[in-house]
Amino acid sequence: MSRVRSWTATTKLAAELRGVRSTNAAVTTQLLRRAERTHAKEAKELARLATTDSQRVAARGLLDSLEQGIVRLRPLAR
Amino acid sequence: MKKWGEVALGVVTSMGGFLEVGSIATSIQAGAAFGFQLAWAIALGTISLAILMEMTGRLAAVSGRSYVDLLREHLGVRFFVLPLVAVMIPSFLVLVSEIGGVSIALQIATGVAFRWWAIPVALLGWLLLWRGTFKIVENGTAVLGLVSLVFLAAVLVMKPDWSAVGAGLLPSAPEHDRANYWYIAVSILGASISPYLYLFYSAGALEDGWTIKYLNVNRITAGVGNFFGGGLSLMVLLCAAMVLMPRNIQADAYEQISLVLASPLGRDGFALFLFTLCITCFGATVEITLACAYLVAQGLGWPWSENMRPARDARFATTYTIVIALAAIPIVLGTDPLELTNISMVVSAASLPVTVIPLLVLMNDERVMTRHSNGWLGNTALVLISLMAIVLFFAAVPLRWFGGA
Amino acid sequence: MNDGLDLRHDVLDAQLVDRNRESIGRCDTVLVELREGRPPRVATVLIGGAVRDERIGGWMAGLARLVRGGRDRSGGVSRIPFAAMQSIGETIQLDVLRDELPSEHVERWLADHIVCRIPGAQGKQELQKR
Numbered sequence: 001m002s003r004v005r006s007w008t009a010t011t012k013l014a015a016e017l018r019g020v021r022s023t024n025a026a027v028t029t030q031l032l033r034r035a036e037r038t039h040a041k042e043a044k045e046l047a048r049l050a051t052t053d054s055q056r057v058a059a060r061g062l063l064d065s066l067e068q069g070i071v072r073l074r075p076l077a078r
Numbered sequence: 079m080k081k082w083g084e085v086a087l088g089v090v091t092s093m094g095g096f097l098e099v100g101s102i103a104t105s106i107q108a109g110a111a112f113g114f115q116l117a118w119a120i121a122l123g124t125i126s127l128a129i130l131m132e133m134t135g136r137l138a139a140v141s142g143r144s145y146v147d148l149l150r151e152h153l154g155v156r157f158f159v160l161p162l163v164a165v166m167i168p169s170f171l172v173l174v175s176e177i178g179g180v181s182i183a184l185q186i187a188t189g190v191a192f193r194w195w196a197i198p199v200a201l202l203g204w205l206l207l208w209r210g211t212f213k214i215v216e217n218g219t220a221v222l223g224l225v226s227l228v229f230l231a232a233v234l235v236m237k238p239d240w241s242a243v244g245a246g247l248l249p250s251a252p253e254h255d256r257a258n259y260w261y262i263a264v265s266i267l268g269a270s271i272s273p274y275l276y277l278f279y280s281a282g283a284l285e286d287g288w289t290i291k292y293l294n295v296n297r298i299t300a301g302v303g304n305f306f307g308g309g310l311s312l313m314v315l316l317c318a319a320m321v322l323m324p325r326n327i328q329a330d331a332y333e334q335i336s337l338v339l340a341s342p343l344g345r346d347g348f349a350l351f352l353f354t355l356c357i358t359c360f361g362a363t364v365e366i367t368l369a370c371a372y373l374v375a376q377g378l379g380w381p382w383s384e385n386m387r388p389a390r391d392a393r394f395a396t397t398y399t400i401v402i403a404l405a406a407i408p409i410v411l412g413t414d415p416l417e418l419t420n421i422s423m424v425v426s427a428a429s430l431p432v433t434v435i436p437l438l439v440l441m442n443d444e445r446v447m448t449r450h451s452n453g454w455l456g457n458t459a460l461v462l463i464s465l466m467a468i469v470l471f472f473a474a475v476p477l478r479w480f481g482g483a
Numbered sequence: 484m485n486d487g488l489d490l491r492h493d494v495l496d497a498q499l500v501d502r503n504r505e506s507i508g509r510c511d512t513v514l515v516e517l518r519e520g521r522p523p524r525v526a527t528v529l530i531g532g533a534v535r536d537e538r539i540g541g542w543m544a545g546l547a548r549l550v551r552g553g554r555d556r557s558g559g560v561s562r563i564p565f566a567a568m569q570s571i572g573e574t575i576q577l578d579v580l581r582d583e584l585p586s587e588h589v590e591r592w593l594a595d596h597i598v599c600r601i602p603g604a605q606g607k608q609e610l611q612k613r
Contacts, residue, residue, distance in 0.1 A: 026189035392594035
């Protein structure tokens with residue numbers, strides 16, 4: 001779960017920095033790929049581990065934030 | 079006058095050479111997860127390293143023999159195999175991580191996958207060893223390594239709360255994630271006190287022709303050099319603490335780590351980070367390769383010197399060639415550089431007793447050290463470091479198991 | 484200088500260097516000459532040989548045999564008369580030249596067949612004398 005939060009924040013920071021051209025396209029793309037991989041991996045993990053409804057809701061919420069971060073980052077990479 | 083030039087150079091070498099993939103990765107992970115709280119681990123590691131380096135340097139200057147040479151003589155060939163293997167394995171793992179560090183820096187800079195960079199990097203390192211001399215290797219890495227001062231610049235820009243930093247320099251217990259905290263502490267110690275560092279220093283003292291007249295140079299170089307070097311490591315931790323921790327970003331990948339300087343210093347910071355990672359890891363690549371070759375050659379009694387042309391020390395030259403070639407392979411095969419770095423730091427920490435404890439014997443052997451053997455202060459420090467090394471030996475692997483991400 | 488020379492401590496396994504102070508290996512065997520009515524005298528110092536294999540023991544000796552290509556050990560032994568000793572201290576300096584010693588055959592083989600085939604082996608960018 002903390003990994004999902006970490007990568008959501010990463011996509012946010014990456015988008016910010018790329019916006020002011022503080023980083024290059026290459027690293028933005030690489031971060032995007034890693035964020036996508038993390039999303040896929042954690043989605044499986046959380047589906048497996050979340051047993052109660054509230055846990056499932058919380059997990060869904062986190063994954064959604066990550067997805068939003070990825071969507072925002074995508075146009076900036078490349 | 080010349081001696082002060084050597085001191086200055088020695089200090090710069092220790093400074094420029096202190097940061098490498100291990101210290102960067104562990105300091106960043108520490109700062110991201112626990113803010114300033116683990117600063118004490120860097121301080122402890124740095125002080126221990128300074129003491130060990132001063133001693134192995136003094137050993138070489140007084141006896142004219144390197145630490146490895148003397149170790150082998152005291153243990154005999156059959157028992158020398160233990161420290162030989164115990165140092166070779168972590169050193170090799172760190173070497174692969176360094177090549178990984180350069181490769182990933184180049185990947186971030188160019189977009190070309192890190193696996194493609196391993197062989198060119200190893201080849202360039204080999205060329206430097208083949209054609210260069212010890213002075214070139216030493217001075218080159220020293221001067222270029224000064225780019226790592228960019229971390230100091232970033233910290234000054236971000237204006238940390240220095241009293242909080244000071245508090246972090248005193249050991250404290252974590253409020254959360256206890257296993258992770260101690261695991262990172264152990265990794266920091268493994269990164270700071272890598273055996274290859276003081277073995278290389280001992281061989282370097284001989285390459286530079288140090289004698290009894292150089293004992294003060296040795297003390298200042300080991301002390302001041304590591305002070306500044308450790309300070310740089312601390313700056314890396316502070317950067318991560320101020321950029322990553324507030325955003326709850328864990329350092330899982332070098333790409334995330336590269337953002338740490340982009341935030342305070344913009345595009346220049348980002349570029350200088352990559353340059354720093356590249357240069358410091360490359361310097362370490364060459365150094366560790368040499369250190370492994372020294373270990374084998376000095377242990378087995380072959381002629382050796384980075385100043386000799388390869389035709390005159392063929393076994394030594396062949397050894398470093400094989401070492402650097404083998405080290406490139408795991409990176410070519412795609413091993414994750416950060417994961418490997420973390421593993422190698424733990425292995426490094428666990429291997430310490432084998433090279434620290436014999437120093438207790440050697441530094442008090444008056445046949446070897448004459449008037450310059452350890453006083454009570456030196457011995458006390460060495461005993462404490464030995465105890466720490468023994469604790470690390472037992473704790474390192476379990477902590478990785480329980481506390482690793 | 485031969486008074487108080489502890490053979491086991493000071494000679495056996497001691498680091499040997501040649502005329503140019505270059506390392507030629509460690510002393511593996513000491514041949515002592517027994518004389519009638521007089522104290523024994525160190526006659527010869529050996530580098531390499533069957534005794535070395537015995538001293539390193541086990542798998543390492545097997546590895547050494549492998550490197551030699553299974554060839555007989557006797558060719559790789561250097562016999563140096565103790566009279567050639569120039570100085571004795573941390574290392575024992577002998578009045579021989581490294582290139583002329585049989586025990587350096589691996590070094591010479593590597594130098595001739597592999598190292599010298601790679602360009603740049605004969606010189607360094609900045610040659611330094613120690």
